[in-house]
Amino acid sequence: MAKYQKNEADLAALKAVLGENLKEDEPIARHTSWRIGGPADYFLRATDEAELVVLLKTCRSRNIPFLIIGNGSNMLVADKGWRGMVVENRLDAFTVNDLGDGRCLLKAGSGALLGALSRRIAKLGWSGFEFAATIPGSVGGGIVSNAGAHGGDFSKVLRRVAVANANGELDILPAEKLELSYRDSRWREQVGNNKVPLGNLGNELILWAEFELQQGDPAAIKQHIDEMTDWRRKNQPQEPSGGSVFKNPPAPFGSAGSLIEKAGLKGHVIGGAQISPRHANFIINLGEAKAQDVIDLINLARKTVKEQFGADIEPEVEMLGEFD
Ligand SMILES: Cc1cc2nc3c(=O)[nH]c(=O)nc-3n(C[C@H](O)[C@H](O)[C@H](O)COP(=O)(O)OP(=O)(O)OC[C@H]3O[C@@H](n4cnc5c(N)ncnc54)[C@H](O)[C@@H]3O)c2cc1C
Incomplete structure (x- = not known):
């Protein structure tokens, strides 16, 4: 499927539904716990269920890719962001x-x-x-x-x-x-x-x-x-993070965090991201981390743990958006 491109016709259709609530080019980093993520073409902070349902239908009928964010605490969003519509959900009654x-x-x-x-x-x-x-x-x-x-x-x-x-x-x-x-x-x-x-x-x-x-x-x-x-x-790092990055592998391997620690990767830094010195299953943002820094640490941890212990550790967090 061809990559989606922002365009005036879709923008007008979304404005007709959302009016001034619609934002453009909103940095997704503002809405994720990692404080990472490039721009969303279109963005809404949803507080009205009926409006959200109409928006869904509009995106579907116009083939606009749609992403819903709750609190953004289980996702790694690409540095290039999300092509299409992103909704931060605040239906909280x-x-x-x-x-x-x-x-x-x-x-x-x-x-x-x-x-x-x-x-x-x-x-x-x-x-x-x-x-x-x-x-x-x-x-x-x-x-x-x-x-x-x-x-x-x-x-x-x-x-x-x-x-x-x-x-x-x-x-x-x-x-x-x-x-x-x-x-x-x-x-x-x-x-x-x-x-x-x-x-x-x-x-x-x-x-x-x-x-x-x-x-x-x-x-x-x-x-x-x-x-x-x-x-x-x-017991857990207080810096911006995505929580536990990996699911625990099945027995007899032990927790993903203990495997990464035994592999000697605790505290390892790539760019602006670090495997937390406090808890090896957390990757923290030291301030200016890019999604790519986190991906590089994830790949390093998976490869090293596989080589040293034969265990496959699967990411728990979702990678979303426009990765290369
Ligand atoms: C410091 C820290 C500690 C954590 N500790 C724990 C823990 O102890 N236990 C644990 O299980 N997790 C933990 N997590 C992970 C995370 O908080 C949970 O997975 C949480 O439930 C994710 O909720 P969210 O709203 O942030 O989801 P998001 O990251 O916003 O979304 C996750 C996925 O759900 C989809 N989604 C969100 N809302 C909807 C919706 N209304 N309808 C359909 N799809 C939707 C999104 O599109 C995305 O695909 C931790 C994370 C951090 C940063």
Whole structure:
């Protein structure tokens, strides 16, 4: 498929839908946790579900490649950026339906940020979502990778999601249909513009999600969240990063971080990026890192670990946009 090129006709069509909310040539680095990523041809910070669905249909009908970003904490975006439309999702409203039997159903917009949502739910005395408090992502991004921490993950509490497909048709999917497993879901099959020329338009867009939670003691839940937050601060790098870069390989190899450390790569620098001296499965941005610096470190780590230990370590983060 030919590379997409920004053009006046598409710009006019997008302006007709989005008006002044449409931005051009927005640096994606402003919207990723790595602080890396070149410009998006067209950009929207979405706060309105109806507007987002109309935008999806417009992009589909005009073959404009579409990328949705939650909190940009699980993606490496190319230095050349994204040709087409990028949406930062801030559909973050939530409601709690008390079932009256010690359980509730939490319905949250897919753009809700996990830390803030988790703390607000904790204050209301609902337990089960604490695991997400220290994951710097959104509800939508969390479902895509079945994010998890401290023994919890999305598959344990998610009941159903509402999605819009590329034609703008809405559907409700029960959690059993989402193929949630270790850092994986039905969305991960196709992500990345290498496999899907129209970006995320090959997949459904998650609009909201419903979780089943249990009644708990607000003070105890808060204490648990505070302890997990402290643990992160002490054990993980605080510089801009994409979190764990590699999935852990299957037994008997041990964690990806320990393999990279044993291979002697902890602290290794390429350009403006470094394998964190604190945690070898993190690559940090020292200030001016390029996506290519990170790619070079990823390739070096994979090659060295394979040569020294025979283990294949697969990236957990997604590479998106216009790489050479
Ligand atoms: C410091 C740090 C610590 C981390 N710790 C953890 C951890 O403990 N556990 C863990 O699992 N992960 C962790 N991560 C990784 C990351 O935070 C999670 O994967 C998170 O759930 C990603 O959410 P996001 O909104 O940032 O996704 P994004 O990076 O914005 O998006 C990821 C993918 O999901 C797609 N997507 C996003 N929203 C939608 C939607 N509404 N509909 C359809 N597709 C969508 C995007 O297009 C992209 O393909 C960490 C990351 C960092 C930077």
